[in-house]
Amino acid sequence: MTRTRLTAAERSEQLIDAAIVAFAKGGYAGTTTDDIARLAEVSQPYVIRLFGSKKALFIMVIEHVSGRIQQAFRDAAPAEGAQLADLANGFDTLLARRHLLPVLLHGFAAANADDEIGRVARACYGDIYTLVQELTGTTPAEARDFISTGMLLTVLASMRVIGPEPVAQEPWMIQMIDSFEHGGRYKH
Amino acid sequence: MTRTRLTAAERSEQLIDAAIVAFAKGGYAGTTTDDIARLAEVSQPYVIRLFGSKKALFIMVIEHVSGRIQQAFRDAAPAEGAQLADLANGFDTLLARRHLLPVLLHGFAAANADDEIGRVARACYGDIYTLVQELTGTTPAEARDFISTGMLLTVLASMRVIGPEPVAQEPWMIQMIDSFEHGGRYKH
DNA sequence: GAGAGTAGTAATCGACTGATAACATGTCAA
DNA sequence: TTGACATGTTATCAGTCGATTACTACTCTC
Numbered sequence: 273m274t275r276t277r278l279t280a281a282e283r284s285e286q287l288i289d290a291a292i293v294a295f296a297k298g299g300y301a302g303t304t305t306d307d308i309a310r311l312a313e314v315s316q317p318y319v320i321r322l323f324g325s326k327k328a329l330f331i332m333v334i335e336h337v338s339g340r341i342q343q344a345f346r347d348a349a350p351a352e353g354a355q356l357a358d359l360a361n362g363f364d365t366l367l368a369r370r371h372l373l374p375v376l377l378h379g380f381a382a383a384n385a386d387d388e389i390g391r392v393a394r395a396c397y398g399d400i401y402t403l404v405q406e407l408t409g410t411t412p413a414e415a416r417d418f419i420s421t422g423m424l425l426t427v428l429a430s431m432r433v434i435g436p437e438p439v440a441q442e443p444w445m446i447q448m449i450d451s452f453e454h455g456g457r458y459k460h
Numbered sequence: 461m462t463r464t465r466l467t468a469a470e471r472s473e474q475l476i477d478a479a480i481v482a483f484a485k486g487g488y489a490g491t492t493t494d495d496i497a498r499l500a501e502v503s504q505p506y507v508i509r510l511f512g513s514k515k516a517l518f519i520m521v522i523e524h525v526s527g528r529i530q531q532a533f534r535d536a537a538p539a540e541g542a543q544l545a546d547l548a549n550g551f552d553t554l555l556a557r558r559h560l561l562p563v564l565l566h567g568f569a570a571a572n573a574d575d576e577i578g579r580v581a582r583a584c585y586g587d588i589y590t591l592v593q594e595l596t597g598t599t600p601a602e603a604r605d606f607i608s609t610g611m612l613l614t615v616l617a618s619m620r621v622i623g624p625e626p627v628a629q630e631p632w633m634i635q636m637i638d639s640f641e642h643g644g645r646y647k648h
Numbered sequence: 649g650a651g652a653g654t655a656g657t658a659a660t661c662g663a664c665t666g667a668t669a670a671c672a673t674g675t676c677a678a
Numbered sequence: 679t680t681g682a683c684a685t686g687t688t689a690t691c692a693g694t695c696g697a698t699t700a701c702t703a704c705t706c707t708c
Contacts, residue, residue, distance in 0.1 A: 277674060278685080279684085279685085280684075280685075283685080283686090297572050298572075298573045299489060299490075299570070299572075301486065301487060301489040301490030302487075302488070302489030302570070302573055304664080304665060305665075306664095306665075314687090315687050315688080316667095317668080317669095317687075317688085318685085318686055320666070320667055320668085321667095321668095321685095321686085325667080326665095326667090374572055377615075378569055380618055380619055381562075381566055381618055382487070383618060383619040383620070384484065384486075384487075384618050385485050385486045390627070393619055394619050394627065397619065397621075398630055401632050401636065411639075412635050412636060412638070412639035413642065416612070416636055416639050417605075417609075420608040420611060420612035421608050423608060423611045423615055424604070424607060424611050427565075430568055430569055430572045431568055431572070431578060431581055431582050432571070432572070432578065433582065439578070439582065442582070444586040444590055445582075445586070448589065448604055451599075451600035451604050452604075465654085465656075465703090465704060465705080466655080467655085468654075468655070492694080492695060492696080493695075493696065493697090494694095494695075494696090502657090503657050503658080504695090504696085505657075505658085505659095505696090505697075505698080505699095506655085506657075508696070508697055509655095509656085509697095513697080514695095514696065514697090
């Protein structure tokens with residue numbers, strides 16, 4: 273009764289998925305490599321062996337998540353004349369995968385403490401901002417507004433105000449969520 | 461040659477200031493009580509004695525920062541008919557105190573991992589959102605937009621894209637910052 | 649000036665964590 | 679089949695961290 277062996281590439285992929293879940297909750301400093309190992313059901317030293325260090329894994333996770341976000345935007349954009357409203361739909365599918373955006377938020381927050389992570393976080397941020405403009409051809413101000421609304425939704429998701437298993441809803445939460453229903457964004 | 465003794469209240473105040481700086485950089489999990497103690501030039505056990513635990517100190521910091529943010533908005537609002545533009549000026553003074561907003565961002569991010577912190581973070585968020593509406597009488601959607609732009613600026617500050625000692629400016633950073641110059645917000 | 653209360657420190661501890669090293673086990677080609 | 683390589687684990691360690699305890703020293707009052 274031995275474990276199924278996977279190739280290093282397959283196991284790494286699996287570990288990145290586990291790391292997304294773990295880092296989304298605890299952030300970089302608040303997550304142990306053992307947390308991740310347990311989620312993926314491998315031993316903790318193997319995590320280190322495959323990625324070299326906890327920081328290297330975190331950076332890979334950030335880049336991976338950034339890629340998935342960009343892919344979601346590309347998928348949501350029609351071949352011609354994409355509007356921000358199209359990308360908003362793509363963003364909602366990202367919110368549904370509830371760990372992706374919070375893990376990126378933790379990346380941004382950790383940028384303050386570590387230069388190496390900072391460089392990666394800023395690059396991801398710039399890539400996403402640039403992609404939004406490329407796909408839709410909007411003005412910088414409109415693209416920035418789009419991103420800022422996404423930022424707000426990301427924070428709300430991190431605080432479990434929106435998303436699956438939300439906390440008990442306070443009046444201000446209901447009002448804020450409701451303000452999206454009429455505004456075209458965050459269509460549940 | 462002994463240290464100047466302060467009252468517990470004075471020392472606590474000093475420690476909260478130190479904790480704002482430390483937590484703004486490292487976040488909750490990434491900051492040690494010894495980091496804070498060194499900043500305030502007291503011993504690490506004394507930090508624990510005064511606040512009971514690291515978590516209790518973090519929560520106090522979040523609430524303190526939330527209070528200062530609310531105060532900045534009140535100060536920036538004229539007695540009658542305050543506009544969001546007035547509060548935007550208040551926000552800029554908060555950005556200048558460069559640790560306040562990043563520490564709050566870390567509070568929001570940590571909300572995901574700890575229920576107790578989560579409750580406090582959500583309460584602070586709701587208080588600020590509610591205050592913005594009270595002061596200006598805007599619609600929920602406008603207040604939400606105001607907050608979301610603040611969120612974006614907070615993230616940019618955490619990543620050192622804006623603020624003192626910014627990193628080398630990439631083209632997208634210049635463009636995004638420039639988009640504020642023409643949009644009425646973030647007037648440096 | 650003595651005693652009591654408050655401010656603050658040194659010493660220490662148990663638990664945790666990332667990383668290393670040594671070892672074991674499965675797989676595939678020749 | 680065998681041996682070489684890749685997958686994965688166990689054991690372990692050195693460093694770190696939050697917290698507790700016991701102690702010291704200052705200050706104020708009566």
